[in-house]
Amino acid sequence: MSKTNLLDRRRVVGHLLAERGDAIVVGGLGASTYDIAAAGDHDRNFYLWGAMGGAVMIGLGLALAQPKLPVVVITGDGEMLMGIGSLATVGLQKPANLTIVVLDNEVYGETGGQASHTAATADLVGVARACGIADARAIATMSDIEAYAPGMQDVSSGPRFASIKIDSANLERVLSSRDGQFTVTRIRGALGFGPI
Amino acid sequence: MHARTEAISETAPSWPKDIFAILQHFDVRQVPYVPDAGHSQLIERVLGASSMRAVPLTTEEEGVALLAGAWAGGQRGVLLMQSSGVGNCVNMLSLTQIFRFPFLTLVTMRGEWGEFNPWQVPMGSSTAGVFELSGIKVLRASYPEEVREVVEAAAGQAYNACTPTAVLLSQRLIGAKVFTK
Numbered sequence: 001m002s003k004t005n006l007l008d009r010r011r012v013v014g015h016l017l018a019e020r021g022d023a024i025v026v027g028g029l030g031a032s033t034y035d036i037a038a039a040g041d042h043d044r045n046f047y048l049w050g051a052m053g054g055a056v057m058i059g060l061g062l063a064l065a066q067p068k069l070p071v072v073v074i075t076g077d078g079e080m081l082m083g084i085g086s087l088a089t090v091g092l093q094k095p096a097n098l099t100i101v102v103l104d105n106e107v108y109g110e111t112g113g114q115a116s117h118t119a120a121t122a123d124l125v126g127v128a129r130a131c132g133i134a135d136a137r138a139i140a141t142m143s144d145i146e147a148y149a150p151g152m153q154d155v156s157s158g159p160r161f162a163s164i165k166i167d168s169a170n171l172e173r174v175l176s177s178r179d180g181q182f183t184v185t186r187i188r189g190a191l192g193f194g195p196i
Numbered sequence: 197m198h199a200r201t202e203a204i205s206e207t208a209p210s211w212p213k214d215i216f217a218i219l220q221h222f223d224v225r226q227v228p229y230v231p232d233a234g235h236s237q238l239i240e241r242v243l244g245a246s247s248m249r250a251v252p253l254t255t256e257e258e259g260v261a262l263l264a265g266a267w268a269g270g271q272r273g274v275l276l277m278q279s280s281g282v283g284n285c286v287n288m289l290s291l292t293q294i295f296r297f298p299f300l301t302l303v304t305m306r307g308e309w310g311e312f313n314p315w316q317v318p319m320g321s322s323t324a325g326v327f328e329l330s331g332i333k334v335l336r337a338s339y340p341e342e343v344r345e346v347v348e349a350a351a352g353q354a355y356n357a358c359t360p361t362a363v364l365l366s367q368r369l370i371g372a373k374v375f376t377k
Binding site for chain 2: 024026046053054057059060061062063065066083085092183184187188191192196
């Protein structure tokens with residue numbers, strides 16, 4: 001069911017990635033990966049179709065390996081909750097080039113819309129800040145999204161965490177490649193790394 | 197940082213030093229870990245190495261995902277954990293097949309060879325089986341003099357042939373944990 005005044009996830013991601021530059025973008029399984037695909041396929045897109053709870057850690061591994069490149073993780077509230085400890089790990093490592101964006105619709109949309117913990121009690125921004133991610137904020141308007149996007153390019157002031165409450169309406173799936181070897185090989189190629 | 201490595205006792209076993217040298221040889225850059233007493237000397241060396249990034253984890257599965265990201269970004273890594281952490285990794289181990297990335301983990305064993313704590317036994321008993329069911333090759337070292345060749349072989353097949361590999365460092369090698377009041 002749609003709530004009024006909540007942001008449209010495709011518009012949010014479209015704006016966040018419109019001027020992505022050299023950024024590597026990791027999408028959590030499910031709708032976040034569809035959103036990233038909808039914004040346009042890219043050889044630096046890291047699509048996940050599983051590994052629930054792993055999106056932030058994949059982003060951290062990339063961010064530590066490529067400290068001069070912006071790395072952006074875009075995932076959902078359920079995926080973030082499953083890997084909630086990874087915020088503590090990021091807080092400790094403090095990768096200055098990593099941005100974590102949670103598209104929070106307060107439900108498990110892929111499985112029938114069951115309520116997630118963020119619908120009632122869990123405050124992801126508070127968790128991120130308490131884990132040592134000083135730049136942790138909630139974003140509620142498209143103008144704030146537009147103002148936030150350029151900062152993701154700054155590889156010296158992260159890590160950053162943003163929670164964006166979005167409309168829970170299920171949108172048409174935009175299917176990315178689900179071939180993990182293809183995805184990783186393509187990213188490695190874009191970064192100048194060959195096969196083994 | 198060097199003070200850490202100098203602090204390692206002269207009476208400490210030499211096999212952790214052998215492992216560290218192998219990791220350096222294979223240009224391992226990211227070393228996620230959940231601490232274990234059996235890994236303590238190696239962790240100290242990693243923390244003191246400018247070429248390596250030690251990444252303490254809250255749970256072991258984080259390390260599998262981290263290494264997948266590291267590989268996509270052009271770096272090799274190794275996951276250090278205890279046998280009880282292997283069960284925490286199961287779904288994330290899918291990534292070794294999905295990405296076919298060079299996965300190496302070094303696992304200190306509990307729940308065997310004179311174990312005092314019964315809570316360690318179930319997971320310690322199923323560690324090798326869990327890896328094998330997950331498509332990970334399992335090698336084991338039980339004596340100090342074989343650690344070098346076992347870890348060399350494991351690193352070689354993991355990094356050169358993208359064969360995901362776990363090395364089980366036996367409790368016989370590490371010594372059973374002594375619980376005293």
